Amino acid sequence: MKGQTIRDVAAAAGVSIATVSRALAPDKAARVAEPTRRRIHSAVEALGYRTNHTARSLKTRSTRTVAIVAPELANDFFMDLAEGMEGELDAHGYTLLIACSANSGEEEKKRFSVLTDRMVDGMVVIPAGARGEHLKVMAARGVPVVLVDRLVEGVNLDAVLSDNEAGAFELTRALLADGYRRIAFVGGDITISTARERLAGFGRALAEGGIRPEPDWIRLGGMGVEDGYRRMGAILNFRRRPEALVAVNLLVHLGMERRLLEDRRSGERNAMVIAGFDETAYTPFLPACRYTAVQDAAGMGKQAVRRLLELIALKRTQGGAEPAKETGGGRIIRLPVRIVRHRGGLF
Amino acid sequence: MKGQTIRDVAAAAGVSIATVSRALAPDKAARVAEPTRRRIHSAVEALGYRTNHTARSLKTRSTRTVAIVAPELANDFFMDLAEGMEGELDAHGYTLLIACSANSGEEEKKRFSVLTDRMVDGMVVIPAGARGEHLKVMAARGVPVVLVDRLVEGVNLDAVLSDNEAGAFELTRALLADGYRRIAFVGGDITISTARERLAGFGRALAEGGIRPEPDWIRLGGMGVEDGYRRMGAILNFRRRPEALVAVNLLVHLGMERRLLEDRRSGERNAMVIAGFDETAYTPFLPACRYTAVQDAAGMGKQAVRRLLELIALKRTQGGAEPAKETGGGRIIRLPVRIVRHRGGLF
DNA sequence: CTGTTAGCGCCTTCAG
């Protein structure tokens, strides 16, 4: 019942198994005569034959499987990314494997081992931290890897990123255009490329607007909800408060809004507005959110997969000698972000 | 460099490949003498040998891989579920594969084919619709399947569900305890078990509270954001409005809040409160949200995996003859929900 | 407890 093999097809079609194999090869332009091919395909239909990918993989050393490793799964950006990847992979006959690094470099490393053992053809990684020794190791082992969202110190891998600098720049410029002059930048671990780039964009917009950045209004720190919450609390205690805030990312933004919400509940009347990255179905409900820079997470997934597939193909042709010491060499793809205006602060 | 096989290990350890195989078997209590085992393990270390899972799979017809098929990936419930599954799977040496059915039964079917071709050992499915011919086919093919979130018409599969009836009951009772008497139920496709159960719980609470349900205040329909939005609009046009609302799910809830938000922005002062299912980081920002029934999505993932692993084990022992015509037979695991109070409606 | 021996299902030279 479950054991239809290429052999059965060959018998039914009156050809040899080799011919069947050729006719069923996935990408290659298999050299099989049209009539023969047709006969084979009907036999396949008739028998309900399904290729055994495991056997094929054992021979070809390719599983047609690609993995995504993310710091956490419960995260909008990641899910959109995964959805984008899945679509593109599916179109190429690949399957997506997911793994969670739980925000730990150690765990990330372990996941890598499991995945390479499973012989994934390549992986897309959202780095957990700023460092990445293990990533270097991976690259050295010749596993095609594409980074997404952020770069990693001293690792020369291909990456797909948002144009963070431009995003923060536009966001800040929009606030300036609205007449805000007293603008702060909140959150961000400067060892992480994303934060660094966004801060740079913020600075450029201020400079272009002829505004000297006030050191007190650049509140760096972590990238989580708690960090945003705390930084916002500090800002609320300033004698001179900013009128508008640029949040380094969604989590920090969220924390800031929470703090603001509490403030209002205790009777305060703060009129600050926030500009931040990423949008969700809940953005309309964030009381202070005036602008968002929307990342094209699905698009990034798609691009990452495309590049990864290129690397995989490249490896197959050149691969063998040196374990792909030049696996791409740090090619970076930047995707633009889209600025969206919201009603936040208008209550 | 990359071609360390069991053979090399055998040579290095001075034993036969079969012994190595035994010593390295994953679950089985391999009968290998302790000293021998030690020798083998050091050889493995020394050579940097890594098991070739593909080859193993070809032999054992098990990939130690489990898939999750969801209608959409960008969804809080799913993400938590996946995270729960991943943790549990990892602990058992399994890997998670994800696939998106894009809310289409047709697509769901296609994904199934791909996955079974890949020889996943089993799958957890969040059904896309109420029907599920393909699910029946899967089950018949002997692929272990566990449903999550909802049951499917006429399919006798194991499932892990929230206690929806109790959740809606508690939610409604909480509203009653707050003094609300005029309570409506919003959204829900009654062909879907989840909606049916929740409506039942709502009804029971009303009955227990001695309140005759008002037919006009049961606004069934779809389960998406748009549906909630529209139903809410209709309710706002009633002469006699309810004071409180029970939303069938998060999306409907969200749509309702959106409509309410618009209403307020145009100057209206509605004081309705909403009780709904699921919680997210954004719940504090939903202006009308008073209560949520929090599903333990991660827990459900864990339970689903446990059951699935049981089914897989069962199949391995009994499997062979009839393609597991009794693959569990509709065993249902219910997880309780947790009621949480929020500040919504207090502005 | 350990070794020998067949394949698992497919791909891939190499001849024809």
Next chain:
DNA sequence: CTGAAGGCGCTAACAG
């Protein structure tokens, strides 16, 4: 363009 034959790396009886 097609067929024959030899593994890919590992496991699972069977013997010893």
